[in-house]
Amino acid sequence: MKHGKRYTEAAKLVDRSQYYDVADAVGVIKKTANAKFDETVELHVRTGADGRHADQQIRGAVVLPHGTGKTVRILVFAKGPKEDEAKAAGADFVGGQELIPKIQNEGWLDFDVVVATPDMMGVVGRLGKVLGPKGLMPNPKSGTVTMDLTKAIADIKAGKVEYRLDKTNIIHCPVGKASFTEEQLRENLQALLDALNKAKPSSLKGAYMKSAVLTSTMGPGVKLNTAKIAN
Template identity: 45%
Template sequence: MIKKSKRFQKIKSQILEQSYELREGIELLKTIANARFSETAEVHMNLAIDPKYNDQQLRASVLLPRGTGKFVKIAVITNSSQLELAKSAGADLVGSDEILDTITNNNFLDFSYLITTPDFVPKIAKLGKILGPRGLMPSPKTGTVTNDLADTIKNFKNGKIEYRADKTGIVHIGFGKVNFSTEDLLFNLLAIKDSINKNKPSGVKGKYWKSCYICSTMSPSINIDVSTFI
């Protein structure tokens, strides 16, 4: 059993054994986060889904209205006619087959998101074993396979994120930094909630939300009253 630090135990003592209303939980999170760096605010949502079934898988994207607070590095693979457009839209790494070769030969994965146009999907599909485990495989479901490169790049730069349920049906998402205002964190979290409800898998029957917890990078978790969240 891992022994928790005195700091962790002191913080945990401030969290009551109860579920908190959403705003109240965020305010408590901001109070207890005291690391010497800007911690990420995280939400962990347990859904009544079993991703081993195709009609219960959840993978989508959402634009956080107040951003992520993180630097986002965008790589774009497209044809020569759209390279300049991608650069002018703010992509950090732009190319065609040469980027594919670098990923294949060097396992180059120094980017946050990989965006591509539909014509490159067959080539990128061959890199599934490299990109898939890191969550970097472009997909129409998350908007990273698109003909609208300019808007897609800008959206991801401005706070659009991808998410997916893990094999146990839990979705883990960073929804900003703890030094964001309560209102900004609340706006981001509500956007996530709306997106998860909008993308509810067709195979889900009955109750969808099981539990929801928020925490910071270094803090214990805070139980959120799901009835105030769904």
């Protein structure tokens, strides 16, 4: 694959043979993220888990101390007093049954996170084929199926991110923006790593984090020292 001049220059700043600790990796990412827009910094972890087994599923959420740097649009499925609570808490869109055709037939997807009260999951379930593949389906493990809408919305607006295994047992998760300070990125990354370590399946044998790479949207990957970040 042929890379552009900007990427090639940025890649020279990364020692491909080296495994970096968190602080050094963040420092390198800050230097290599030089696109004309504010790049997202992401962590990609290849795990030793096998997501085909229920006891090795890894899924959860963590509130990053400095947020994600992104304005998140929240859709809440609720009714009655809970609808009023969601609106008061700052949800961008609130509704119920009437939203089904808008999403299913009109392709409306102007939201980043979907939250629902448990009693609305029967309605939301009908959108499984649309929301599921996009990772938007509400889930109790990530705190998006809940009666405490005020807390859920506040956490998401504050920088809550969801992590989960993809089909190849890799976790992809944002940790902030390239414009963040090194300290902010370090603290966000550490919060995510702590959450991932706590989520390690007890049935997992062998290495948990087989490899971990920190990258920006347009920049080269920086390999992390998994011996230091996994416990």
